[in-house]
Amino acid sequence: MVTLAVTLLRQNARRLALGFGVVALIAGCAAGDEAPVVVAPSSSSPTTAPPATTTTTLPPATTTTTAGPAPLVPGVHVDWAAIDPAGEAKAVVTPTGIVLPVVGLDGDRYVVTTPCAQQATVSGTPLTGANVVIDAGHGGDEPGAVGRVHGLTEKEVNLAIAEQTKQLLEEAGATVVLTRTADYRITLATRGALATALAPQAFVSIHHNAEPDGPWDGPGNETYYQIASPDSKRLAGLVWEEIHEAFAPFAVSWVADTDAGAKYRLASSGGDYYGILKRTAGVAAVLSEAAFISNPPEEELLLTDDFRHAEALAIARAVVRYLGTPDQGSGYTTPYDRTEPAGGGGGTSGCEDPALE
Ligand SMILES: [Zn+2]
Numbered sequence: 001m002v003t004l005a006v007t008l009l010r011q012n013a014r015r016l017a018l019g020f021g022v023v024a025l026i027a028g029c030a031a032g033d034e035a036p037v038v039v040a041p042s043s044s045s046p047t048t049a050p051p052a053t054t055t056t057t058l059p060p061a062t063t064t065t066t067a068g069p070a071p072l073v074p075g076v077h078v079d080w081a082a083i084d085p086a087g088e089a090k091a092v093v094t095p096t097g098i099v100l101p102v103v104g105l106d107g108d109r110y111v112v113t114t115p116c117a118q119q120a121t122v123s124g125t126p127l128t129g130a131n132v133v134i135d136a137g138h139g140g141d142e143p144g145a146v147g148r149v150h151g152l153t154e155k156e157v158n159l160a161i162a163e164q165t166k167q168l169l170e171e172a173g174a175t176v177v178l179t180r181t182a183d184y185r186i187t188l189a190t191r192g193a194l195a196t197a198l199a200p201q202a203f204v205s206i207h208h209n210a211e212p213d214g215p216w217d218g219p220g221n222e223t224y225y226q227i228a229s230p231d232s233k234r235l236a237g238l239v240w241e242e243i244h245e246a247f248a249p250f251a252v253s254w255v256a257d258t259d260a261g262a263k264y265r266l267a268s269s270g271g272d273y274y275g276i277l278k279r280t281a282g283v284a285a286v287l288s289e290a291a292f293i294s295n296p297p298e299e300e301l302l303l304t305d306d307f308r309h310a311e312a313l314a315i316a317r318a319v320v321r322y323l324g325t326p327d328q329g330s331g332y333t334t335p336y337d338r339t340e341p342a343g344g345g346g347g348t349s350g351c352e353d354p355a356l357e
Helices: 002-019 154-171 188-198 230-247 296-302 305-324
Strands: 091-093 099-106 109-113 119-122 125-127 132-136 176-178 202-209 222-225 285-292
Touching (some): 099 119, 099 188, 109 188, 154 176, 202 230, 202 305, 222 230, 230 285, 285 296, 285 305
Antiparallel strands (some): 091 099, 091 125, 099 109, 109 119, 222 285
């Protein structure tokens, strides 16, 4: 009884908060299900270097400069797990750039699970593993949450930030695979199958939020972790902390849920509520809900290169700190009970696969 009463009080508080102006979007973003995976086929056509025609005498090296970009987190080194390029194909990049988990071989072709979770046989470039898998939420006819002023779709922002995060981590030496590489629908089942097949050291699902409780004095970013995984929890605290610090300098009218932070959501059965966190069990996975795309000032921010870069850099830095330090992150909070379903999606109903070849 006590629990029920508290729950009702919280629900009433939430309704009141919602009442003052933040209209809930229908498709809340947190569908744990959805988007396709695509690893941008790193067009590895080797460029033919021009023949060296001159022999230049180099001046004596006076400084020893370590080539390469500035580290994402100064002083932190990550030992990325070695990936054997000659190893078994865990996934494949099809000629149209779709990344699919491999379930078998058929001669010189791959038997795969398609974005719509069907079986198909395709040709393509094999992937034998990944250090990091980045998952851009939603896609195709599942746009996720939609901004109310510019109609900015979550699926578009999620992919743009996933691509930037991939690039930053690759510059830091990681092998990174995206679950979705373009604007197509992809089931939670296929996303999860990609993650478990590639067995990355970290998995981040990128989303943007809707349906806040109300205004907030600072960024209302949230990061969900797998309830049974201490590794997922630590990664979530780092993602939350990095995003919070990266967003704070942007002074806008933020919104949030009153329990914003690094947190979990339980299904009625007791396990993880979000499909993407359930289907990645065994991999340290988190679901990041960064800015609220449903909040006009934050939708404006999400249209800018500066803000997108800040978010991508924050996620990349969090992954580096997760793998290269014992840092615990911050923002851990106990979520209030939620009864309203997250925006659906991610299933196979009505799903149409993109062209695979
Ligand atoms: Zn979403």
